[in-house]
Amino acid sequence: MKRKNILFILILCLPLVWGEPDFSKVIGMKKCSLCHAREFKVWGESVHSKSYKDMHKTDLSKQILKNLNLGKNAKREEKCQQCHYTVKETSPGKSRSIAGVSCERCHGPAKDWINIHFLNIEKSERYRKVEAAGMNRPGRLYQLGSQCYKCHTVADEGLIETGGHPTSDPSFNLLTWSQGTMRHTFLRDKGNNRPASPERRRVLYVVSQVLNLEYQLRGFAKATKKSNYATNKAVKLQKASAQVYKIYQKSKITEIKNVLKVIKGLGKLKLGQESKYLQAADEIYKWGNLFVEKYNGGEAPLATLDSMIPPESEYKGSAIGE
Ligand code: HEC
Ligand code: HEC
Ligand code: HEC
Ligand code: HEC
Structure with a gap:
């Protein structure tokens, strides 16, 4: 293989391993709740969900932002969004935090896999398709756990x-x-x-x-x-x-x-x-x-x-x- 091709493949693969999730493909946990009401209820009771209401208001949060010379609201800071929030694109080029750590921060932004993952097709084919579309399935526990x-x-x-x-x-x-x-x-x-x-x-x-x-x-x-x-x-x-x-x-x-x-x-x-x-x-x-x-x-x-x-x-x- 040509060196250029190898480099190209490397660049393609890297974001899958370590990069930021692609927030433009986040659809929001309300969609998941339509079919996964029980999972949604459990999530709603967790720290991952509840911290959305108050983490940004704490003195510690404000102090950290100040120390780093960032804005006043953690919800709007990319640095904090990286680990504390689920970000969704609301209109082209514009995005905001819609929740704490919700379904898609662990299972992967769902736009490309949501309509495949429950299809009644052969399992191995379905798994291959949803994984290629960025779903972190429980069956691929290492990938899911790495999140x-x-x-x-x-x-x-x-x-x-x-x-x-x-x-x-x-x-x-x-x-x-x-x-x-x-x-x-x-x-x-x-x-x-x-x-x-x-x-x-x-x-x-x-x-x-x-x-x-x-x-x-x-x-x-x-x-x-x-x-x-x-x-x-x-x-x-x-x-x-x-x-x-x-x-x-x-x-x-x-x-x-x-x-x-x-x-x-x-x-x-x-x-x-x-x-x-x-x-x-x-x-x-x-x-x-x-x-x-x-x-x-x-x-x-x-x-x-x-x-x-x-x-x-x-x-x-x-x-x-x-
Ligand atoms: C239209 C209904 C529907 C919606 C909407 C939906 N799911 Fe599912 N989901 C299912 C069904 C049905 C299954 C079980 C599929 C099977 O038989 O393995 C499933 C299975 C799963 C699994 C387990 C997959 C596995 O390999 O074991 C995960 C994780 C999951 N869904 C997450 C989500 C998330 C996250 C969302 C929102 C982004 C979502 N689902 C939206 C119907 C839905
Ligand atoms: C690399 C991931 C990561 C980033 C980036 C990050 N945090 Fe955190 N933060 C965590 C984790 C994980 C915890 C929970 C600590 C633990 O239990 O290990 C936490 C805990 C906190 C807490 C204490 C718990 C609470 O709810 O009061 C505050 C405050 C906080 N973070 C603020 C911020 C602010 C502000 C930013 C942005 C400047 C930020 N964090 C960026 C991962 C991160
Ligand atoms: C996108 C970043 C992110 C991911 C992914 C994530 N967490 Fe968290 N988690 C956090 C942050 C941040 C907190 C602390 C929130 C706070 O205190 O404000 C937290 C809190 C928790 C808590 C509550 C701890 C307590 O004090 O009671 C548990 C339990 C937890 N995480 C488990 C997990 C597990 C297990 C996974 C993977 C399956 C996971 N988390 C994935 C960011 C994340
Ligand atoms: C903090 C990370 C995290 C969040 C947030 C999260 N999940 Fe999961 N989910 C997991 C892990 C880890 C497993 C696999 C546990 C195992 O295999 O033992 C899992 C498993 C599942 C399964 C399969 C369960 C089964 O019985 O096999 C479904 C369905 C699912 N999640 C849906 C959701 C939905 C819907 C949401 C949001 C309402 C959500 N998850 C939020 C980490 C997360």
């Missing part, structure tokens, strides 16, 4: 060092934080909203640990100077590696071994190596997706991890409409 980590690792040196924004909550975990208040498993659970099955928990757990490693690395990659931010990310990265290593020791899964190889290949951590670290993170992303493809059912080798998996008492809040 959480993009926001929840707060990987932004300026926001934290200059803005005084809180650092990420170290207890964030895809398993424990998705199984509490925000849980919505009505579809697979035939109208109930019970906790994930033991098999599903294993997949959620492994994915959470690999994602944590990938995103702490992305966070460290962005550190430009010796600072609390850099130290915080380096410590979290080391802890994340140790955790993934334990998973490998118990399960001996090849994809996990390959994740560790990527980390080992980096040698001693240094500042100012952004492109090298981001490339390594892309490799981990690839192995994470392959892990899910192979072990989505939570079978055999994953059972060896059961003693490591956090119990229900650690879930973030209690589920709604169980």
Whole structure:
């Protein structure tokens, strides 16, 4: 292949992995509520929805904006919209925040997939089509879970060092934080909203640990100077590696071994190596997706991890409409 073509493909693929969501394709959660009324009700009770009413009014929010020399209203600032809001294009070239973190911030802007995802066609074909159209399906858990980590690792040196924004909550975990208040498993659970099955928990757990490693690395990659931010990310990265290593020791899964190889290949951590670290993170992303493809059912080798998996008492809040 010509070099020009390779470059073109790279540019095409990058936004899928790491770029901002395409807000011009957001249609709004009210459309989803027409068919997913129960999911919509659960979402309405969550912090993701409720913070829309008051986050921008808090003293901390105003202080952060001031420290960063931004406007007075977080809802209107691109920087804050990146993680706190769902933005919709209201007319060509004009867009505004319409909600907190709503359906499409996790499942992907829906314009191109909404009318395909419930069609009565062969499943594999439907999945292929909706994924190509930007839907983050539960079946592709690594891809879906990566949306959480993009926001929840707060990987932004300026926001934290200059803005005084809180650092990420170290207890964030895809398993424990998705199984509490925000849980919505009505579809697979035939109208109930019970906790994930033991098999599903294993997949959620492994994915959470690999994602944590990938995103702490992305966070460290962005550190430009010796600072609390850099130290915080380096410590979290080391802890994340140790955790993934334990998973490998118990399960001996090849994809996990390959994740560790990527980390080992980096040698001693240094500042100012952004492109090298981001490339390594892309490799981990690839192995994470392959892990899910192979072990989505939570079978055999994953059972060896059961003693490591956090119990229900650690879930973030209690589920709604169980
Ligand atoms: C016209 C009705 C309708 C609308 C509107 C709708 N959905 Fe769905 N959705 C469905 C049906 C039906 C299914 C189950 C499809 C199946 O059999 O797997 C589904 C399944 C899903 C799934 C699970 C897919 C999977 O692979 O397991 C997700 C996630 C989802 N919808 C999200 C959304 C979001 C987000 C919106 C709004 C942007 C939305 N839906 C709007 C009808 C709808
Ligand atoms: C990279 C993602 C990210 C960006 C960008 C971001 N935040 Fe946050 N913010 C978070 C997360 C995640 C939390 C929750 C902290 C936690 O529990 O880990 C949070 C918490 C907060 C809180 C404390 C919780 C509350 O509701 O009072 C305030 C205030 C806040 N952010 C304001 C802002 C403002 C203002 C901006 C824009 C200048 C901004 N944030 C940009 C991710 C982000
Ligand atoms: C677009 C960014 C974004 C995405 C994607 C996202 N979150 Fe959040 N989440 C936030 C922010 C910001 C807050 C804090 C809001 C506040 O306090 O004002 C938050 C809060 C939460 C809370 C409430 C915590 C508490 O204090 O009770 C839970 C639970 C949570 N997120 C879980 C998840 C999970 C699990 C995922 C992925 C499946 C996810 N989030 C995806 C930005 C995001
Ligand atoms: C903070 C991220 C986040 C938000 C916001 C969110 N979801 Fe989800 N959703 C998830 C995750 C993660 C799963 C998969 C959980 C799993 O597979 O164990 C999921 C699963 C689903 C499923 C499949 C459930 C099943 O039983 O298989 C549907 C349908 C769905 N979401 C619809 C919605 C709708 C509609 C909204 C908005 C009203 C919404 N989601 C908001 C993260 C989110």
